Amino acid sequence: MRRRTEAKRNAILKVARELFSQKGYQNTSMSEITAKVGGSKATIYGYFKSKKLLFQAVMEGDSLAGVSLKAPVSDDAIQIVPLENYRQIIAIVDAMMNSHDSVKKTLYRFSKNVMQTVCQPAFLEIYKLAVGSSSKSGIGPRFFETGPLYLFRKVQEYLQSCKDKGLLDIKDVERAASDFLALMRGPVFERYLFGYEKTMTSSDIQRRTRRSVDTFLKIYGPEKTGG
Numbered sequence: 001m002r003r004r005t006e007a008k009r010n011a012i013l014k015v016a017r018e019l020f021s022q023k024g025y026q027n028t029s030m031s032e033i034t035a036k037v038g039g040s041k042a043t044i045y046g047y048f049k050s051k052k053l054l055f056q057a058v059m060e061g062d063s064l065a066g067v068s069l070k071a072p073v074s075d076d077a078i079q080i081v082p083l084e085n086y087r088q089i090i091a092i093v094d095a096m097m098n099s100h101d102s103v104k105k106t107l108y109r110f111s112k113n114v115m116q117t118v119c120q121p122a123f124l125e126i127y128k129l130a131v132g133s134s135s136k137s138g139i140g141p142r143f144f145e146t147g148p149l150y151l152f153r154k155v156q157e158y159l160q161s162c163k164d165k166g167l168l169d170i171k172d173v174e175r176a177a178s179d180f181l182a183l184m185r186g187p188v189f190e191r192y193l194f195g196y197e198k199t200m201t202s203s204d205i206q207r208r209t210r211r212s213v214d215t216f217l218k219i220y221g222p223e224k225t226g227g
Helices: 002-023 030-037 041-047 051-064 083-097 103-118 121-137 139-146 148-164 173-185 189-193 202-220
Strands: none
16 A cells, blocks of 8 residues: 555656746646646646645655655655755765865865766756746745755855865855855856756766866965875
């Protein structure tokens, strides 16, 4: 019985993902989803109490995998970034914050790993949905807080520690963090986002992100303890 229930839920999510991707959040109705899934609208609402919650489930992807279908889900749930991508980002950030390597080596590794994570198809799909539906669904702000803003704050925290140790010459840490993230994503992320380049190798990403880190360090000064 449970297997059939999970299969139905997955079928609803599959159709909803397709329609949200094609038409956007605002232009997709629960009636349209019901028509493609089959059954009644009451059945759809039995799984998702609102279109907003259905959209959120689509955004979460596999983040609810292993969670009982009876577990409460509310409009205040904040896990929007796909779970696997979120775990990868957490690990990458932890590695940066606890690194004993030079600033240059740490930022080299951080930049490459972040770009390889956010350029994965699952993340890019969710990113596009979040941007396209942010003004209507309320998902955008939560996606920003969970993903980009979290990353920004951690980079700011790391750069502040480098400044405090005299490793970098930074007057405005907030601005430096913004500059670093812009330089990091510039030569890679937009190419994937717009489908301009889908065959970039790990070595290509590493080469481009290293160039961005080198530019950042030229602006904010070399490490005084070696590179």
